[in-house]
Amino acid sequence: MFDSVLIANRGEIALRIVRACKALSLRTIAIHSEADADLRHVALADQALCIGPAPSRQSYLDMDRMITAARLTGAQAVHPGYGFLSENAAFATALRDAGLQFIGPSPEVMALMGDKISAKAAMLKSGVPCVPGFDQALPDEVGELERIADAIGYPLIIKAAAGGGGRGMRIVRTRGDLRQAAQITREEAGRFFGKEDIYLEKFLEHPRHIEIQVLADAHGHAIWLGERDCSIQRRNQKLLEEAPAVGIDRQRIADLGQICVRACLDIGYQGVGTFEFLYENGAFFFMEMNTRIQVEHPVTEMLTGVDLVAEQIKVALGQPLTLTQQCVAPSGHAIECRLNAEDPWTFAPLPGRIQAWVAPGGPGVRVDTHLYPGYEVPAHYDSLIAKLIVHGSSRQQAIARMRVALSELMVDGLATNAALFAALLQNGDFQAGGMEIAALERLLATGVLKQGGSV
Numbered sequence: 001m002f003d004s005v006l007i008a009n010r011g012e013i014a015l016r017i018v019r020a021c022k023a024l025s026l027r028t029i030a031i032h033s034e035a036d037a038d039l040r041h042v043a044l045a046d047q048a049l050c051i052g053p054a055p056s057r058q059s060y061l062d063m064d065r066m067i068t069a070a071r072l073t074g075a076q077a078v079h080p081g082y083g084f085l086s087e088n089a090a091f092a093t094a095l096r097d098a099g100l101q102f103i104g105p106s107p108e109v110m111a112l113m114g115d116k117i118s119a120k121a122a123m124l125k126s127g128v129p130c131v132p133g134f135d136q137a138l139p140d141e142v143g144e145l146e147r148i149a150d151a152i153g154y155p156l157i158i159k160a161a162a163g164g165g166g167r168g169m170r171i172v173r174t175r176g177d178l179r180q181a182a183q184i185t186r187e188e189a190g191r192f193f194g195k196e197d198i199y200l201e202k203f204l205e206h207p208r209h210i211e212i213q214v215l216a217d218a219h220g221h222a223i224w225l226g227e228r229d230c231s232i233q234r235r236n237q238k239l240l241e242e243a244p245a246v247g248i249d250r251q252r253i254a255d256l257g258q259i260c261v262r263a264c265l266d267i268g269y270q271g272v273g274t275f276e277f278l279y280e281n282g283a284f285f286f287m288e289m290n291t292r293i294q295v296e297h298p299v300t301e302m303l304t305g306v307d308l309v310a311e312q313i314k315v316a317l318g319q320p321l322t323l324t325q326q327c328v329a330p331s332g333h334a335i336e337c338r339l340n341a342e343d344p345w346t347f348a349p350l351p352g353r354i355q356a357w358v359a360p361g362g363p364g365v366r367v368d369t370h371l372y373p374g375y376e377v378p379a380h381y382d383s384l385i386a387k388l389i390v391h392g393s394s395r396q397q398a399i400a401r402m403r404v405a406l407s408e409l410m411v412d413g414l415a416t417n418a419a420l421f422a423a424l425l426q427n428g429d430f431q432a433g434g435m436e437i438a439a440l441e442r443l444l445a446t447g448v449l450k451q452g453g454s455v
């Protein structure tokens, strides 16, 4: 049990968590770096503490400072948000050792799902469909490596077992490229993720990214809350998410949801989580599980009316789920656009000071943001500045509402990628729905979006 929560994050998600905690009458403690003293949630939290300089390594990624901050402020629980330490099993262990409650699954489950090789093994055991591949750490020896790869067939993708954020992956199209690709990925894996283990699986040429939201308590109850289609990506990073997924049989998705629920119970999962799948030719293939709240969680909240962050906290408080699978009735259509402080066409980050900021409104429109006029977007962190989320009774209405919302949005002093979304919403392929992951980059390469896109 706890009645105070330290928010180990920044930006829009830290604000989102402060709001959820306050609604549950929990005391909130904001921590921040020297660059972030002016953040909105810092002003709104019951207490705030600066924990270090701007670079994340010395602030938001520093476990010792987090734990010291919790001790100094008397916090009893820690909400990790997304990114930073949110999927770090060592952090969850350190909190447990310090007598603090981590708002998320157990460190053991985080470690199991944080390593893509052990995650895949656990999922196969629970009957979750996975991308065909060699589901152990790859050997060094070239002959053996070639035999394994030949048996699966090209093209292949080599991945770091501990990888994340779209990094530590390499596509291999021919046998001749295998050895070098394995070598480079192994080096990167060691350098970026501190673990050299790599594995390989079939590379799917035209997949969509479909994910299932789950929620599980500590009393053996788990439910799924629909899917999200996150196929609109650039460089393996999501830009626009929507639900429900267009053109996929509802029963197939419901079956997949039930499989995910069973897998949660099998591994002893607690809290909110997301099973990520590739979808190609009518089949789903598990990629990984995110053991935390995700950026795109509002899409599901708009569709179901469930406050996922509040549910996550209640589970950590030891409360049994009051929601049953029958209560979850997604309705209508929701879309989220990730507004980034970046050039819409080159994706180069463009930090700066907000001179004017007017958020859109109206029925079915939600804006999750920490921005306000005068706020300076620091260069040290992710470029996400706001999430525009709309809900409509149909996909067509949701698209129309997003179009209006984008036209109302006013950001002065900072460049954003709003023009990209405005152009995309007008594009025929997007309007038809069901675009594959690679489609946005193909459209960008042709230049059609840029020509058509002004807000």
Ligand code: ADP
Pocket (backbone or CB within 6 Å): 131, 157, 163, 164, 165, 166, 167, 169, 201, 202, 203, 204, 205, 207, 209, 236, 276, 278, 287, 288, 437
């Ligand atoms: P990360 O943990 O870095 O997010 P993922 O394993 O989730 O890595 O993969 C990120 C993205 O890489 C996917 O959304 C997809 O675009 C691409 N990808 C990953 N595995 C495959 C695969 N087997 N075939 C095709 N694309 C893949």
